[in-house]
Amino acid sequence: MAVQQPTAIKSLRALRGAENACTRCPLYKNATQAVPGIGATQARIMLVGEQPGDQEDIQGKPFVGPAGRVLDEALEAAGLSRGDCFITNAVKHFKFEQRGKRRLHKRPGAYEIDRCHIWLDSEIALVTPALIVAMGATAVRSVCGKPMTIGKIRGHAIALPDNRRMLATVHPSYILRIRDQDDRHAQFRKFVTDLKAGIRFLKKPA
Ligand code: URA
Numbered sequence: 027m028a029v030q031q032p033t034a035i036k037s038l039r040a041l042r043g044a045e046n047a048c049t050r051c052p053l054y055k056n057a058t059q060a061v062p063g064i065g066a067t068q069a070r071i072m073l074v075g076e077q078p079g080d081q082e083d084i085q086g087k088p089f090v091g092p093a094g095r096v097l098d099e100a101l102e103a104a105g106l107s108r109g110d111c112f113i114t115n116a117v118k119h120f121k122f123e124q125r126g127k128r129r130l131h132k133r134p135g136a137y138e139i140d141r142c143h144i145w146l147d148s149e150i151a152l153v154t155p156a157l158i159v160a161m162g163a164t165a166v167r168s169v170c171g172k173p174m175t176i177g178k179i180r181g182h183a184i185a186l187p188d189n190r191r192m193l194a195t196v197h198p199s200y201i202l203r204i205r206d207q208d209d210r211h212a213q214f215r216k217f218v219t220d221l222k223a224g225i226r227f228l229k230k231p232a
Contacts (some may be wrong), residue, residue, distance in 0.1 A: 032151040033144060038067060041148055045118050051141040053119035053134075058083045063114025063149045070228055072112045072155035073097070074146065074165040076197060080129050083120035088113050089198075096198035097161075100214065104221035112153045116168035117142045139168050150190065157183055157224050158190060162197030181220045183227040193227065195220035 035041045042062040048054055061078035064087060081091030089097050101107060117138055122129040134142075146168055150158065160166040167173045169192050176194045183191045196217060204210040 032148040035148055035152075038062075038149070038152055041145070041152065044148075045145050048118065048142075048145070050144070051119075051138050053117070053121050053138055056122070056124075057119040059086050060118040061086055061088050061115060061120070062118060062145075063088060063112055063153075065112035065114075065153075066109060067112075067153065069110065069112035069153055070156040071106070071110060071224060072114065072150065072153055072158045074158060074160050074169060075113075075115045076162050076164040076199075077115050077117035077134050078120045079131055080120065080122070083122075083129075088115055092202055093198040096201050096214070100198065100218050100221060103218045104225060106221065106225065112149070112155060114146065114149055116146055116164045118145055134164055136167070139164055143168050143171070156191065156228055158192045159221070159224055160192050160194045162200065165197070166192075166194050181223050183224065191227070193220065193224045 033041070033044065035044055045060045045062045048060060054060070061082050075089060075093070078088060079091045079093065082088055098108070101111070117134040121132045121134050121138065123132050158169055160169045163173065163176060166176060170186060174194070176196065179194045181193065181195065183193045186192055196213070198217070201210060201213050201217060204213055
């Protein structure tokens, strides 16, 4: 991925405006609006998802749909609240396919992830989190700048070349999609374990 510097934008408010005016890839054309990150300005933990879904696109806020409910439950089980975190996505516009009245989620491709990376980088530069939790392959690719296998790095805070720390885990939608209840509960517990590992990392002396 071509290296991009974060923007020189100095506040999250101004950054939100710039994200909303973004035309760096075609996704803005069909989305209702950009969905910038929200949360504590100086949060020590930043949670990064894939892209807004249908509800997020309408409301303009990340993780307010079904995946957001799984995330809220997991945060609570781990002893965190949304107020402790800055929550955002790798891609700021909803990518979907219209089927009748339904808008079906489409996974963003490498081009969209890379074009949108400048906004995530700018959010990181302003919030300066001690730990970035990358949820799912899209977030991992954006945070690391290259694809990585989640199974190999999951649940550990790893140092990135730019000195940032990233902990990779699954995306809450992955848990939602599991049909078997026992399996779903087991994967939910693993997700919570990953979040708890992140909290332990934050509590360690620097
Ligand atoms: N999935 C994401 O990755 N982000 C959201 O904001 C909602 C669902």
